[in-house]
Amino acid sequence: MxxxxxxxxxxxxxxxxxxxxxxxxxxxxxxxxxxxxxxxHLDAKTRELIALAVAVTTRCDGCITVHAGEAVKHGASEAEIAEALGVAVALNAGAALVYSARALDAVKAHEAAK
CATH class of the missing domain: 1.20.5 (Single alpha-helices involved in coiled-coils or other helix-helix interfaces)
Incomplete structure (x- = not known):
């Protein structure tokens, strides 16, 4: 690691x-x-939890290390961080599902054009 x-x-x-x-x-x-x-409107801990989840979805190691440190500094527990990361996992899966639907739509368009 x-x-x-x-x-x-x-x-x-x-x-x-x-x-x-x-x-x-x-x-x-x-x-x-x-x-x-x-x-x-949001406290620092909440902003950092969001930032950490977004860092995972954007696959930015620099963002991960900075916002992990800031989340801990602002009192985020490991359980809170894990929950925020669970949202990132769900969003990535959701995006893959949406783009799968788009891919199938493209396939249908190509098949119709044959």
Missing amino acids: LDWLQYRNELLGRIGDIGQLSPGTVAGYQALSGAGTKTG
């Missing part, structure tokens, strides 16, 4: 490098990332 803490530190260093080369890109990302905290 990955050394998640080391990976996070290395990743943040590389993102710092990107910030030096393209400061507007990183500043834009930071503004976007912080926008949700300004509304106050």
Whole structure:
């Protein structure tokens, strides 16, 4: 398995490098990332649980390590995290089901065009 803490530190260093080369890109990302905290509708733990589930669905290891750490920091239990990850699993399965329906639709269109 990955050394998640080391990976996070290395990743943040590389993102710092990107910030030096393209400061507007990183500043834009930071503004976007912080926008949700300004509304106050969700607490930090809930936002991090959502972020972790989305990180799984987008298959982003960097997002996983950052948001796993933040979820723990904001008091998320392993059980809460597992439940949020269960939502990610269901959504990925649901997306595969929807795209399976689309694939069958494409097959039918090709068969009709023969």
